[in-house]
Amino acid sequence: MNSVRVLRAGTLTTLQDRGRAGYRHLGVSAGGPMDSVAFRLANLLVGNASDQAALELTLVGPALLWLQTVTLAVAGADMHPEIHLPNGCVRDLSRGRPVVVPAGAVTEFGEAKRGCRAYLAVAGGFAGPVVLGSRAALLRSGFPGLCGRSLVKGDELELCREQQGLGEAVVEANWFVDSPNLPARDGQVRVLRCLSGHHSGLLSATAMRVFESADFRLSTDCDRMGYRLLGPTLTGDAQVQIRSEAVVPGTVQLTPDGQLLLLMADCAPTGGYPRIAHVITADLPLAGQLCPGDRVRFRVVSYEQSQQALLEQERLLSLVRLGLSDD
DSSP states (O other), rough: OOOEEEEOOOEEEEESSSSTTTTTGOOOOOOOOHHHHHHHHHHHHOOTTTTOOEEEEEOOOOOEEEEOOOOEEEEEEEEOOEEOOOOOOEOOOOOOSSSOTTTTTEEEEOOSSEEEEEEEETOOBBBBBTTTTTTOOOOOTBSSSSTTTTOTOOOEEEEESSOOOSSSSSSOOSOOOOOOOOBSSOOEEEEEEEETTTGGGGBHHHHHHHHHSOEEEEEEEEOOOEEEEEEEEOOOOSOOOOOOOOOOOOOOEEOOOOOOEEEEEOSEEEEEEOOOEEEEEGGHHHTTOOOTOOEEOOOOEHHHHHHHHHHHHHHHHHHHHHHHHTT
């Protein structure tokens, strides 16, 4: 049964789950959410497994007509969502908590004021074709998640299961869980912690100091594959040719013109530019919330520090999961 109809698609709204792990050797990108923490949090709030398919909303969100009563939750970027009820009343759709939305209501999302990407999860998860173990839309490859594309006006989505006994009124929890990693449009420089890359030695000592101290700005050439960063030109001691080698989300590459590329969720499995650094896993959600024009600075940390940061992130999510199970 179709459960939601797209009245307005937004800038880029895609179906995402945890992605396609284990197929990079076949040339298939892993994909998945740009902000895995907000994605997992939205699913936790509605009682889903952390890998259930949800909608990723980018910059400006969609307007969705719900054809049946559902329990949903929004996490991540603040797009000031609203619920337009069939009787003409309008109320805010609270973020960070489960909300029952009645059949016939429309949820409208505006422009992101903090962060870049929001996640909309529904109890039971969104349905859709599964390819290589995932429903995630991989746009460059045309894989499913609505036939491998973003949502367009008129699309209708199905849920994995119908919800019963929810009533016909908006009901929301009297508590909320805050979403971290949400840069505001305040010009503040965001710090991305990283590990030294295999080719960091190709940079001159001066260029390496610049890399660790300068500000870099996200250009308009940004998508789910990666960000082109604008900043000081970084030069090496010598020009070398390297083979195309494995890259992953978070890899920082040095282009021939001395600029940087930060690879993100949909990056190809291999690349031919030098890998001078890797943003740590715990900071990738913050990177996923950056918008064109935002400024970043890189800070090199140790492998042990990167592990500790990830453990702390997982500990906080575990506390949320434990608190929800006791609710």
